[in-house]
Amino acid sequence: MANIQYVTKEGLDKLRAELDQLESFERPKISQQIAEARDKGDLSENAEYDAAKEAQGLLELKIGKLQDQIANARVIDPSQLDSSKVSILSKVKIKNLANGMEMTYSLVPETEADLSKGKISVNTPIAKGLLGKKLGEIADIELPNGTKMQFEILDLKIEE
Incomplete structure (x- = not known):
């Protein structure tokens, strides 16, 4: 069941801007970090790769949460x-x-x-x-x- 969240127009705009920032800038930056760490060789003992993958997981979790908030947002008139x-x-x-x-x-x-x-x-x-x-x-x-x-x-x- 959707958890409806009431927001102001300003609040909804802020959520959308944060989501855009994460999707447009943070996601590509983490993908680049993963690629660079992967290029360094053996992934089984690569701390940089593990850290980048963990950061990617946390970012995707945050993006998903923001998407849910926006989808369930109702603007107060x-x-x-x-x-x-x-x-x-x-x-x-x-x-x-x-x-x-x-x-x-x-x-x-x-x-x-x-x-x-x-x-x-x-x-x-x-x-x-x-x-x-x-x-x-x-x-x-x-x-x-x-x-x-x-x-x-x-x-x-x-x-x-």
């Missing part, structure tokens, strides 16, 4: 999302009620999460606790370590 409550592609400004700190996060598919850019996966405990909440609501979130936190939703918009 931001215009179809309810902007009145937190959902995937929402940009949410929240306030930690315990310490008054304010943070802004974009909720994105797991493959596009990047905390340094303020993008968190919808599968994180904080995102799961925010999903479905509306502007001004309080989200009670329990973290994996058992800590309970409360966040107030200060601002909410869907990113296009």
Whole structure:
């Protein structure tokens, strides 16, 4: 059964670019390394050949995984999302009620999460606790370590 994965258009383009890079540049480079190692003689004791074949196997595994991800990807249409409550592609400004700190996060598919850019996966405990909440609501979130936190939703918009 196919494991459908929701992505943004930008995320799908990134997956396709990575696949193209692997197929167009990395695959021929490894084939060349195998050919060079094969030219050096006895393959039974040729560490270079073994290393190149192992690298080829790992590359083909990665290519296959990317091909599956692309085949099972479904692009999220931001215009179809309810902007009145937190959902995937929402940009949410929240306030930690315990310490008054304010943070802004974009909720994105797991493959596009990047905390340094303020993008968190919808599968994180904080995102799961925010999903479905509306502007001004309080989200009670329990973290994996058992800590309970409360966040107030200060601002909410869907990113296009």
